[in-house]
Amino acid sequence: AKRNEALARYYEMINEFRILFSRERDKKVLVSVAKISKDLLALFKFFISWTLGFGYKLKNVVVCIASLIIGYSLLFHIKSATEHSWYDELAYSLNNTIGPYEKFMEVVDIWLSSIQTTIGILLIGFAGFVIANRVRSNY
Numbered sequence: 220a221k222r223n224e225a226l227a228r229y230y231e232m233i234n235e236f237r238i239l240f241s242r243e244r245d246k247k248v249l250v251s252v253a254k255i256s257k258d259l260l261a262l263f264k265f266f267i268s269w270t271l272g273f274g275y276k277l278k279n280v281v282v283c284i285a286s287l288i289i290g291y292s293l294l295f296h297i298k299s300a301t302e303h304s305w306y307d308e309l310a311y312s313l314n315n316t317i318g319p320y321e322k323f324m325e326v327v328d329i330w331l332s333s334i335q336t337t338i339g340i341l342l343i344g345f346a347g348f349v350i351a352n353r354v355r356s357n358y
Contacts, residue, residue, distance in 0.1 A: 221265060221268065221269070221273065224261075224265070225261070225262060225265040225269075228258045228261045228262055228265070229258070229262060231254070231258055232254075232255055232258035232259065232262070235251045235254045235255045235258070236251075236255065238251050239251040239252070239255070270283065271283065271345060272349070274345075274348065274349060274352060275349060275352055275353070276349070277346065277349045277350065277353070280342060280345055280346045280349055281346070283342055284316070284339065284342050284343070284346070287316060287335060287338055287339060287342065288309065288312045288313050288316055288339075289309070289312075291312040291315065291316070291327070291331075291335045292305075292308040292309045292311070292312035294327055294331070295308050295311060295312060295323060295326055295327055296308050298326050298327055299326045300326075311323045312335070315327075315332055315335055315336055315339075316335060316336065316338075316339030317336075317339060317340075317343070318336060318340075319332065319333070319336055320332075
């Protein structure tokens with residue numbers, strides 16, 4: 220149902236683009252831009268839900284957390300002036316995912332580090348939501 224809703228939004232957005240760039244657009248420009256923006260927001264929400272498994276697939280959330288940790292450990296590796304072992308880089312990234320980690324913030328920018336921490340905490344909270352849904356469904 221969610222996929223069909225997203226497809227409907229996509230086709231509605233394509234139609235609005237056709238109206239927006241057609242020759243007989245008159246005063247419909249503001250209406251088309253508003254509808255396109257609304258459809259883009261709905262598609263973005265669908266993409267986030269799809270990525271996280273619609274609230275019942277724990278594997279998707281774990282994959283997102285692992286991707287976040289691995290991606291930021293690669294960023295740490297690239298930005299680091301000194302040599303670190305790969306498992307230390309992963310550990311620094313894991314520590315920063317759970318909460319701010321000073322050694323990680325010194326190498327990676329504070330702004331990028333705080334983005335990882337924020338996304339990590341949100342993903343961990345969402346994983347708790349998924350687990351709670353599973354527990355509630357089983358009893």
